[in-house]
Amino acid sequence: MIFSGPDQAPIAVDRFPDWKARFGDLAGRLELEIGCGHGGYALAFGRLRPGRALVGIEQRKKFATTVAEKVERRGLGNVLILQGDGRLLAPRLFAAGSLAAIHVHFPDPWWKRRHVRRRLVDDRMSTLLLRLLAPGGLLDFRTDVERYALDAVERLEEVGFENEAGPGRFCEAPPDEIPSTREKRYLQTGQRVWRLRMRRRVAADQGR
Numbered sequence: 001m002i003f004s005g006p007d008q009a010p011i012a013v014d015r016f017p018d019w020k021a022r023f024g025d026l027a028g029r030l031e032l033e034i035g036c037g038h039g040g041y042a043l044a045f046g047r048l049r050p051g052r053a054l055v056g057i058e059q060r061k062k063f064a065t066t067v068a069e070k071v072e073r074r075g076l077g078n079v080l081i082l083q084g085d086g087r088l089l090a091p092r093l094f095a096a097g098s099l100a101a102i103h104v105h106f107p108d109p110w111w112k113r114r115h116v117r118r119r120l121v122d123d124r125m126s127t128l129l130l131r132l133l134a135p136g137g138l139l140d141f142r143t144d145v146e147r148y149a150l151d152a153v154e155r156l157e158e159v160g161f162e163n164e165a166g167p168g169r170f171c172e173a174p175p176d177e178i179p180s181t182r183e184k185r186y187l188q189t190g191q192r193v194w195r196l197r198m199r200r201r202v203a204a205d206q207g208r
């Protein structure tokens with residue numbers, strides 16, 4: 001298994017982890033969460049989506065350890081929490097086209113103009129997320145920062161994602177949405193959340 005932080009040299013891998021050995025048949029419905037924080041989404045996913053598997057990547061060791069311990073205590077065999085930088089780990093853990101969904105919720109606090117360069121969903125990451133998804137796979141992006149939301153919708157459409165809500169538009173929470181830890185707070189306070197549900201086009205749709 002590969003653990004690496006942003007200041008470590010990239011580690012070359014010649015093959016991906018055997019997800020079938022880890023998750024059994026659920027490996028065919030593998031999802032990724034980048035930045036799971038206190039784990040509200042991952043832990044609820046483990047309970048509410050028994051027919052799917054989730055790998056959560058969290059860069060803060062304390063958060064990752066605490067959530068991983070809860071996963072263990074609750075016996076959630078369909079969830080695995082790893083500590084590291086999702087930008088470095090994701091391309092080393094998953095083959096292109098192998099993920100059914102990727103979840104990125106309230107990804108980082110870099111909302112100021114001078115922080116734009118540090119955003120998780122930049123051009124490179126948008127291309128990577130698209131590449132990792134299977135055709136028809138879902139990118140579930142949520143943010144509370146309007147400028148980030150506007151920037152993300154433009155960027156993601158530009159790299160080729162198909163926006164479920166229509167070009168440039170945001171969607172309502174689907175009825176079965178699992179709220180993340182941060183989102184639960186906003187559901188109580190009424191603070192606005194911008195949601196994007198972006199699909200990797202199936203082959204016949206490419207280039208439309």
Ligand SMILES: C[S@@+](CC[C@H](N)C(=O)[O-])C[C@H]1O[C@@H](n2cnc3c(N)ncnc32)[C@H](O)[C@@H]1O
Nearest residue numbers: 035036037058059085086105106107180181182
């Ligand atoms: C604002 S919190 C939101 C946490 C959670 N998604 C939620 O909605 O409650 C952002 C989280 O993303 C993590 N994060 C930011 N960039 C990351 C990266 N490149 N790889 C892994 N985790 C990252 C941070 O450490 C933090 O825990």
